[in-house]
Amino acid sequence: MIQRFSFGHPFPTQSVVLSLPAESGPVPFLTPDDSGWRFTLSEQAAVYGLGEMPRGINKRGWHYITNNTDESRHSEDKLSFYGAHNFLLVRDGSTCFGLFVDFPGKVYYDIGYTRHDLFSFHTETPDYDLYLLSGGNENAICKEFRTLIGRSYIPPKWAFGLAQSRWGYKTEEDVREVARQYKEHNLPLDMICMDIEYMQDYADFTVNKERFPDLAKLSADLKAQGIRLVPIIDAGVRIDPNDPTCTEGVEKGYFCKKADGTPFVAAVWPGKAYFADFLRPEVREWFGHKYKALTDCGIEGFWNDMNEPSLFYSPERLRAFLNDMAALREKDNIEQEEFFLRVVGGAMGLMNSPADYASFYHEVDGQKVRHDQVHNLYGGSMTRAAGEAFADLRPGQRTLLYSRSSFIGSHRYGGIWLGDNNSSWAQLLANIQMMPSVQMCGFLYSGADLCGFSSDTTPDLALRWLEFGLLTPLMRNHSAVGTRMQEYYCFPEVLPAVRNMIRLRYALLPYLYSEFMKAALENTSYFRPLAFDYPDDPDAREVEDQLLLGEGLMAAPVYVQNAHGRHVYLPEPMKLLRLRAVDDYDEEILPAGHHYIRCALDEVLLFLRPGHIVPVAQPANNTSELDDASLTLWSFLPDGESAEYRMYRDDGVTTEYEKKEHWKTLQIHHS
Numbered sequence: 001m002i003q004r005f006s007f008g009h010p011f012p013t014q015s016v017v018l019s020l021p022a023e024s025g026p027v028p029f030l031t032p033d034d035s036g037w038r039f040t041l042s043e044q045a046a047v048y049g050l051g052e053m054p055r056g057i058n059k060r061g062w063h064y065i066t067n068n069t070d071e072s073r074h075s076e077d078k079l080s081f082y083g084a085h086n087f088l089l090v091r092d093g094s095t096c097f098g099l100f101v102d103f104p105g106k107v108y109y110d111i112g113y114t115r116h117d118l119f120s121f122h123t124e125t126p127d128y129d130l131y132l133l134s135g136g137n138e139n140a141i142c143k144e145f146r147t148l149i150g151r152s153y154i155p156p157k158w159a160f161g162l163a164q165s166r167w168g169y170k171t172e173e174d175v176r177e178v179a180r181q182y183k184e185h186n187l188p189l190d191m192i193c194m195d196i197e198y199m200q201d202y203a204d205f206t207v208n209k210e211r212f213p214d215l216a217k218l219s220a221d222l223k224a225q226g227i228r229l230v231p232i233i234d235a236g237v238r239i240d241p242n243d244p245t246c247t248e249g250v251e252k253g254y255f256c257k258k259a260d261g262t263p264f265v266a267a268v269w270p271g272k273a274y275f276a277d278f279l280r281p282e283v284r285e286w287f288g289h290k291y292k293a294l295t296d297c298g299i300e301g302f303w304n305d306m307n308e309p310s311l312f313y314s315p316e317r318l319r320a321f322l323n324d325m326a327a328l329r330e331k332d333n334i335e336q337e338e339f340f341l342r343v344v345g346g347a348m349g350l351m352n353s354p355a356d357y358a359s360f361y362h363e364v365d366g367q368k369v370r371h372d373q374v375h376n377l378y379g380g381s382m383t384r385a386a387g388e389a390f391a392d393l394r395p396g397q398r399t400l401l402y403s404r405s406s407f408i409g410s411h412r413y414g415g416i417w418l419g420d421n422n423s424s425w426a427q428l429l430a431n432i433q434m435m436p437s438v439q440m441c442g443f444l445y446s447g448a449d450l451c452g453f454s455s456d457t458t459p460d461l462a463l464r465w466l467e468f469g470l471l472t473p474l475m476r477n478h479s480a481v482g483t484r485m486q487e488y489y490c491f492p493e494v495l496p497a498v499r500n501m502i503r504l505r506y507a508l509l510p511y512l513y514s515e516f517m518k519a520a521l522e523n524t525s526y527f528r529p530l531a532f533d534y535p536d537d538p539d540a541r542e543v544e545d546q547l548l549l550g551e552g553l554m555a556a557p558v559y560v561q562n563a564h565g566r567h568v569y570l571p572e573p574m575k576l577l578r579l580r581a582v583d584d585y586d587e588e589i590l591p592a593g594h595h596y597i598r599c600a601l602d603e604v605l606l607f608l609r610p611g612h613i614v615p616v617a618q619p620a621n622n623t624s625e626l627d628d629a630s631l632t633l634w635s636f637l638p639d640g641e642s643a644e645y646r647m648y649r650d651d652g653v654t655t656e657y658e659k660k661e662h663w664k665t666l667q668i669h670h671s
């Protein structure tokens with residue numbers, strides 16, 4: 001059951017697709033308090049959700065603010081990351097309910113932080129819709145929520161192949177070299193992502209002709225090898241009187257404006273930039289159709305970045321800071337406090353300043369709306385701009401799109417990646433823990449920067465992260481300029497194992513793609529916490545580092561350096577597959593309960609659930625070469641029992657997802 005309660009004058013976020021009448025009775029489960037709502041938590045209660053946020057799968061014990069933030073340090077003391085995903089699910093004894101706060105500004109959650117037994121939340125202003133979902137267990141409530149918010153974005157099938165990315169491929173030759181090296185080392189690959197270097201002066205929808213003289217040819221040459229180019233598009237439009245995106249936007253009045261009616265300016269990668277008002281349908285249409293410059297070159301996929309929007313500084317604030325520093329220059333001795341607060345704090349405070357976010361406006365139905373009040377809609381609306389335009393630019397075709405910033409609603413137009421993590425073991429665990437939370441919120445096509453984005457990775461971290469990443473829908477190795485090179489061919493000592501793991505991903509694609517399509521078409525989750533399928537098992541509820549993957553698999557990744565095994569909890573008997581490669585593994589049937597399981601650096605642990613089948617193909621060099629007609633079936637069936645698997649097979653590129661003939665039933669009988 002879904003109930004909607006409406007307070008004040010909610011902003012039309014367009015997060016939901018069902019229109020429900022507002023109820024007038026008391027809100028179930030929650031008690032109103034001074035500024036919002038609260039719920040008393042018993043000792044065993046758990047709270048799930050909030051999508052892209054710090055901390056574990058169970059969010060209890062911390063506080064959070066949904067406030068889309070370019071946060072490059074993903075430590076557990078943070079309160080906000082790049083996405084605003086205001087859906088939570090509370091399980092307390094036999095009580096189980098979901099809640100969705102449909103609000104475009106900041107929402108504050110205290111989930112057992114101030115008091116361990118209290119969950120409370122409030123919105124910045126009292127205008128919002130509150131949805132309460134109840135009457136089923138965790139999976140039923142998540143499914144109901146997904147019905148409310150509409151079908152998740154479905155990428156082309158090739159987007160389930162491996163993507164190699166780096167901030168630092170400066171020229172066409174650099175890109176071709178990546179493709180060459182992958183081939184030479186016999187490593188499968190489907191995508192190479194192009195970071196900001198491909199643009200002319202970091203201006204959207206331009207190509208630097210010196211470095212990339214013929215993008216269409218590059219794209220065609222790579223596509224002939226089964227590799228797609230995936231360029232980045234940033235939110236900030238470079239201010240340049242010779243750039244048509246800039247001049248058109250100014251002429252049409254499509255950029256966000258300050259109170260005096262002039263366009264708001266802040267610096268990002270291209271230097272000073274304007275910001276399109278994506279909340280206006282005509283602006284979305286205009287900006288979205290700009291992608292044509294690249295689709296005309298044969299490009300079929302994009303990533304949208306810096307769209308919180310990230311602001312390095314506004315010229316006014318930078319000027320004030322520099323003036324302040326000039327005043328300090330003459331001082332003989334700068335006191336400690338002055339140094340930290342005025343110099344360091346002043347410089348750091350220039351970035352993503354709340355005062356800047358409160359200094360510009362959107363136009364919504366002819367009304368001015370101050371940006372900070374609808375801040376969380378911005379990045380997702382950029383995704384929407386692209387997604388809506390692709391339906392027109394590439395009718396009937398799927399276009400790959402994933403974004404850094406997002407809100408619930410933008411899951412219908414694109415996927416997400418989890419932003420600028422770093423090369424640390426803690427971030428591998430964070431990746432594992434965030435996956436089920438973002439999926440609950442509709443972001444099925446998602447993944448983190450494998451090996452880690454900032455700081456230097458190590459060969460063992462690269463391999464262990466790959467052993468988890470081979471299961472995530474978006475599987476992309478991406479890193480920051482200046483860090484150690486981390487393309488998968490850069491680690492000779494673990495290369496054979498890396499190759500086996502990438503090949504394992506491709507071999508598992510018949511299963512992974514089918515499970516993704518089930519999740520998208522039937523509103524289920526591809527990744528789930530154990531607690532969702534075993535709600536009556538208290539030990540399953542404690543598990544923070546194993547995930548259920550589709551119907552038949554459980555993953556238990558190793559995420560500790562130098563570990564040669566790990567503790568695994570089995571809520572029921574399962575078949576362990578300890579895989580070194582798709583055709584090289586040990587199997588063992590384990591009883592339910594707690595186990596310590598060995599797992600060498602070159603091995604990955606997968607568990608088959610009883611009564612289930614996993615179809616496995618021969619590995620391929622890319623998704624287009626994958627033969628999913630001749631399959632091996634992995635299964636865990638008691639003697640004499642049969643099982644069926646619903647496999648999804650389609651062309652992987654058109655938007656005709658619904659056809660019945662895409663489903664094929666595989667059967668197996670264990671004699």
Ligand code: GLC
Nearest residue numbers: 167195196305404419420480
């Ligand atoms: C941002 C993105 C990162 C990208 C960089 C340069 O930090 O999150 O992925 O590489 O900008 O474009």
